[in-house]
Amino acid sequence: MHIRIFVGTGGVGKTSVAAASALKAALEGKRCLVLTIDPAQRLRTALNLGQGGLEQKVDLGSLSMAGGLWAGLLDAGATLDRAVHLYGEPEQAETVLKHPVYHSLRQSMAGMQELMAIERIDQAITDRFEYLFIDTAPSRHAFEFLDKPEFFAELVSIPLLRFVGKTYKWLEGSILSNLGRKSVELYAKVEELLGANLVRQVLDFYSVFRTIAEGYADRARRTSRLLHDPGITSFTVVTTPFKAIRDANYFLGELDKRKFSTGTLIVNRIWPEVAAMPAEGNGSGRAGSLVTWYRSVSEAHHRTWDRISGEFASRFPTMLALPELARDVDGLSALNQIARQLAALDQQPIDD
Amino acid sequence: MSMFPPPTPVVIFCGKGGVGKTTLSLALGLRYARAGRCVLVVSSHPLPELAVSISLAGLKERYPSAVANLFVVHIDPREILGNKVRQQIPTEFLARTVLSSRLYQNLVEVAPGLKEIAFLARLRQLADGKSQDADARRYDLLIWDAPASGHFLQTMKVSRNFDTYLSGPFAVLGKELLHFLSDTGRIRILPVAIPEEMSVDETIEMCGVLKQELAMPPAAFICNMASPLLSAPEDVYQEACGGFGPECASFPDFRFILERHTVERKLLRRLCDGVPAPPCVVERVPRYGSDLELLDGLAESLGRNLSDVA
Numbered sequence: 001m002h003i004r005i006f007v008g009t010g011g012v013g014k015t016s017v018a019a020a021s022a023l024k025a026a027l028e029g030k031r032c033l034v035l036t037i038d039p040a041q042r043l044r045t046a047l048n049l050g051q052g053g054l055e056q057k058v059d060l061g062s063l064s065m066a067g068g069l070w071a072g073l074l075d076a077g078a079t080l081d082r083a084v085h086l087y088g089e090p091e092q093a094e095t096v097l098k099h100p101v102y103h104s105l106r107q108s109m110a111g112m113q114e115l116m117a118i119e120r121i122d123q124a125i126t127d128r129f130e131y132l133f134i135d136t137a138p139s140r141h142a143f144e145f146l147d148k149p150e151f152f153a154e155l156v157s158i159p160l161l162r163f164v165g166k167t168y169k170w171l172e173g174s175i176l177s178n179l180g181r182k183s184v185e186l187y188a189k190v191e192e193l194l195g196a197n198l199v200r201q202v203l204d205f206y207s208v209f210r211t212i213a214e215g216y217a218d219r220a221r222r223t224s225r226l227l228h229d230p231g232i233t234s235f236t237v238v239t240t241p242f243k244a245i246r247d248a249n250y251f252l253g254e255l256d257k258r259k260f261s262t263g264t265l266i267v268n269r270i271w272p273e274v275a276a277m278p279a280e281g282n283g284s285g286r287a288g289s290l291v292t293w294y295r296s297v298s299e300a301h302h303r304t305w306d307r308i309s310g311e312f313a314s315r316f317p318t319m320l321a322l323p324e325l326a327r328d329v330d331g332l333s334a335l336n337q338i339a340r341q342l343a344a345l346d347q348q349p350i351d352d
Numbered sequence: 353m354s355m356f357p358p359p360t361p362v363v364i365f366c367g368k369g370g371v372g373k374t375t376l377s378l379a380l381g382l383r384y385a386r387a388g389r390c391v392l393v394v395s396s397h398p399l400p401e402l403a404v405s406i407s408l409a410g411l412k413e414r415y416p417s418a419v420a421n422l423f424v425v426h427i428d429p430r431e432i433l434g435n436k437v438r439q440q441i442p443t444e445f446l447a448r449t450v451l452s453s454r455l456y457q458n459l460v461e462v463a464p465g466l467k468e469i470a471f472l473a474r475l476r477q478l479a480d481g482k483s484q485d486a487d488a489r490r491y492d493l494l495i496w497d498a499p500a501s502g503h504f505l506q507t508m509k510v511s512r513n514f515d516t517y518l519s520g521p522f523a524v525l526g527k528e529l530l531h532f533l534s535d536t537g538r539i540r541i542l543p544v545a546i547p548e549e550m551s552v553d554e555t556i557e558m559c560g561v562l563k564q565e566l567a568m569p570p571a572a573f574i575c576n577m578a579s580p581l582l583s584a585p586e587d588v589y590q591e592a593c594g595g596f597g598p599e600c601a602s603f604p605d606f607r608f609i610l611e612r613h614t615v616e617r618k619l620l621r622r623l624c625d626g627v628p629a630p631p632c633v634v635e636r637v638p639r640y641g642s643d644l645e646l647l648d649g650l651a652e653s654l655g656r657n658l659s660d661v662a
Contacts, residue, residue: 010500011370011551040550274605286581287595293580294609296638326611 001125001232003132004263007251008238013268015039015135017238017322019047019071020338022133026060026069027339033070033124034133035117046331047071063336067130074117074135122223234263237316241270241304248312265316267305269324271298320345359538360479360491365574366498366558367544368551372576376544376634377497378408378424379650385422386415386651389492392423392478396471396499410644423491425478429467432474433460465510465526472511473525476532501558508533508566533568540571542632542658545623547578547616556626563628570629572658575620576636582616583633589613632657 006018015036022034033055039047048056048071055072084093096102117134124132227233235255239247244267255262274295305321312319322341325334363380365373374395381391412419434451441447450456460466477483481490498504511529533539541562545555555573563569575582581589593610600606624631634657637649 009370011368011546011548038550041553042549272605272608274609275603286592290580290592290609291606293638294605297636300639326608326615 001130001132001226003121003134003226003233004236005134005136005227005233006236006238007136009243009247012238012240012243012247014238016043016335016338017236017266017268018133018135019043020335020342021236022069022071022131023060023063023335024339024342025131025133026067027063027343028067030067030130031128032067032131032133033072033127033129034135035072035074035120036135037074037137039073040331042331043335044331046335049073060332070129072120074120121226125223125226228260230261233260235260236264236266237262238266238268240268241301244304244308245311248308248316252312252315262316264318264320265308265312266320266322267308268322270301270305270321271324273302274298357490359535360481360494362475362479362494362496362539364496364498364539364541365544366504366541367501368554369500371544371546371551373544374497375646376574376576376650376654377495379647380654381422381424381493381495382411382415382418382647383651383655384493385418388417388421390421390423390489391493391495392425392491393495393497394475394478395424395426395497396429397426397497407643410642414644427471427474429471429474430460432470433466436470465513468507468510469526469529472507472529472533476529479532501554505558505561505566508562508568512566536568539568541568542572542574543570543627543629544574544576546576547582547619549619552619552623552626555623559627559629570627572630572632573623573627574658575623575631575633578620578633578635579612579616580635582613582620582635583631586617 004018004021006014006021008014015038018036019034019039022032026032034047035055036043036047036049039049046058048058055070058069058071060069081097084096088096117136121132121134235251237248237251248265252262271294274291309319309321320342322338325337365377365380367373374397377393377395381393385391408422408424411422437450437456438444438447441450475494475496478491479494481488499507511526511533543555543559543562545551559570559573581592596606620631620633632654634650634653637646637653640646640649
């Protein structure tokens with residue numbers, strides 16, 4: 001089992017790169033699963049993705065292979081809903097799903113698809129996938145989930161909430177009398193600050209959500225061990241020329257801090273070089289300046305890549321430059337183009 | 353003539369992650385600061401260390417007068433809530449106990465709408481010049497570098513529906529905020545998109561929600577990182593390409609230019625059809641020596657196409 005996790009900030013093409021990497025491995029005969037978060041419509045269609053359902057096999061048409069590619073959508077909300085149904089009694093589940101605090105929790109998880117990935121990894125192992133490719137959200141949560149697989153367990157392990165969870169329903173009026181004086185004062189203070197209704201709502205919610213969250217947390221602890229095993233999991237940082245230096249430094253720092261072995265740096269969307277045009281000199285001024293403009297952008301991109309590949313050579317075992325594609329290609333063939341680029345780069349390590 | 357100065361306008365840059373909201377916020381801020389107005393750029397990026405992909409280094413040498421007028425602040429709602437707790441609890445020791453308790457931390461994390469209300473309240477305080485900080489001042493313009501679409505809409509929705517969630521001190525705050533945000537003469541929402549499929553679709557969807565559900569229609573929209581001549585009429589572009597002669601068509605580099613233009617044009621058209629506001633096309637700055645030069649280029653482009661936003 002190999003797990004590759006793709007991290008990066010917004011708008012760098014993480015999803016396409018993750019999907020193309022999966023396609024490449026599939027074309028090499030591996031049984032692969034790619035889990036993505038929010039693909040563009042055409043990529044969604046190409047990967048045969050529905051609305052947060054279970055993974056689907058991707059129809060690759062003429063691209064023959066022995067392995068196979070499956071794709072699934074990491075939808076935090078949908079996965080959490082499923083977990084509620086899975087770990088809760090039917091009646092409990094109903095109450096939780098309708099609760100305003102649940103909706104707020106679901107909202108605050110909009111960027112926590114990775115947390116949900118933990119659940120799916122467990123399933124993927126059972127389903128005997130050889131390679132797993134995980135796309136992450138462009139947020140701080142991308143690493144938080146690795147730090148805190150016990151997030152849910154923590155939420156419900158506060159002594160007060162634990163107590164409330166057990167007794168809330170039939171001891172409603174006298175909860176506080178059973179607590180230590182310090183806890184009572186603290187509770188009263190927090191209630192005063194945030195408003196009694198709000199605090200009640202939150203406690204009320206956890207009284208029901210508790211058992212559900214504990215079941216989930218157990219599974220999360222188990223699977224997160226895999227993510228900390230460098231023999232199994234590797235990280236790929238995806239960035240674009242504009243943000244490359246800053247992103248590379250930031251993600252290196254975050255990976256180091258957690259003692260993860262650093263994998264690959266991909267600088268995506270480098271504009272192709274623009275050679276001299278035969279008519280550039282004698283064309284209208286406008287045509288000439290148009291070409292000059294594109295060349296300036298491209299040259300700036302290539303300068304960044306030269307700098308990156310020099311500065312970070314000792315820090316990333318692998319560094320790859322991917323060109324900007326002319327965007328008017330259909331989803332699957334665009335992925336195939338990137339996959340072929342990746343395969344070509346495999347053959348020739350950079351040393352210039 | 354009124355004795356009171358007109359309320360400070362608030363410009364909001366919103367849109368998908370990675371479209372250039374922070375860079376444009378700083379560019380617009382710099383533009384007005386150079387013209388002598390006192391500007392505050394407010395960011396609420398969850399990863400402040402990654403938000404500012406550009407630096408203001410060299411500002412002092414280049415625009416000595418702008419330095420005194422341009423301010424940038426990052427607001428973390430948890431910090432605001434923490435300050436509120438400190439204000440209300442007399443002793444620092446007790447306040448620290450509350451703040452460090454997991455009960456408090458977890459409640460703040462999941463309490464519906466709490467962080468959003470706290471953030472908006474602070475924004476309004478800054479816009480109204482009512483901040484209690486020692487170094488508080490009156491700004492002529494506030495620019496909010498908003499979080500990515502989903503979280504931005506969530507924040508705006510909370511301001512509309514706060515009473516479904518909140519009671520206590522924060523409900524009172526919520527009511528006041530509704531007035532603040534409903535003032536369309538004062539709040540200018542500027543969605544930012546780039547000519548890429550996902551960004552375009554997300555922007556159209558976001559503007560729909562802003563207009564229909566929230567009654568906060570955008571003042572204009574920005575198509576950022578455009579290639580040259582994107583907003584020019586098609587025949588002007590064709591004429592420019594004609595300057596190359598047919599022998600160029602076989603050059604792969606030239607094909608990239610043509611294909612790129614075709615895709616961008618299609619996406620800009622989709623934006624214009626889908627967003628109920630006038631477009632402002634901002635060209636990608638192809639070459640710049642320093643971040644400040646980049647901001648200058650963008651500021652100029654914004655000035656040309658977006659004259660009366662604030």
